[in-house]
Amino acid sequence: MPRKPDKRIIKAKELYKKGQKLIEIANRLGVPEGTVRSWKNRYKWDCNVAKEKRNVAKTKRGGQPGNKNATGPPGNKNAEKHGFFSKYLPEETFSIIQEIEKKGPLDILWENIQIAYAAIVRAQQIMYVKDHEDKTIEKIEEKEGNVIGEKWEVQQAWDKQATFL
Known part of the structure; x- marks a missing residue:
């Protein structure tokens, strides 16, 4: 028979629902952050919390701003989604393919x-x-x-x- 979560877990979940970060919850309850993270995953707290209420840090993507090498050497089309097509298809046909993708x-x-x-x-x-x-x-x-x-x-x-x- 599965055992009931103790009072610390219930309190941690309440704080999490209110939008507190895991590290804040851990400091407040005097437990390691990994423990709070483990409770969150084990008891599936995210299933009950609306995403828009959560204060989650956004992950930034891409290279460092201003890094001229982040795009690769000039003329490199490897990063393009259709680098192969742009290399072998006429420009008019390639532009039609790009328009089709918008539909x-x-x-x-x-x-x-x-x-x-x-x-x-x-x-x-x-x-x-x-x-x-x-x-x-x-x-x-x-x-x-x-x-x-x-x-x-x-x-x-x-x-x-x-x-x-």
């Missing part, structure tokens, strides 16, 4: 649907079928050796539509 997947999907729909509507204008009686008759000349013959090709409305689709 969400649903936006891209919707635009693809719109493009496909527009292509279908455009193709229907090209492959226009008046009604079910619409027929196209074409005369095709065939040459087989020295003999030239005629062949007629008839395309029914349903055949036009099926070919289009």
Whole structure:
């Protein structure tokens, strides 16, 4: 049977909920900071504390300010997310890829649907079928050796539509 946390742990949790830092709690209760940290992890205090109420130091990222060597040698594109693409793709194509990254997947999907729909509507204008009686008759000349013959090709409305689709 798991034992109940003692009064110091309960008091430490209360202080933590109020936004005190672990080192402050440790000093106030007279225990090592590592002990308070261990209690925090073991009893999962962060699950019960709203993140915006916590006074947590922000970690700074990147090199030292003003360090000219932090970016690497001139012309180095290793740090770029798409260094490979920028090296081998034309500038116009690369800029399109960068613009695509700003869009969400649903936006891209919707635009693809719109493009496909527009292509279908455009193709229907090209492959226009008046009604079910619409027929196209074409005369095709065939040459087989020295003999030239005629062949007629008839395309029914349903055949036009099926070919289009």
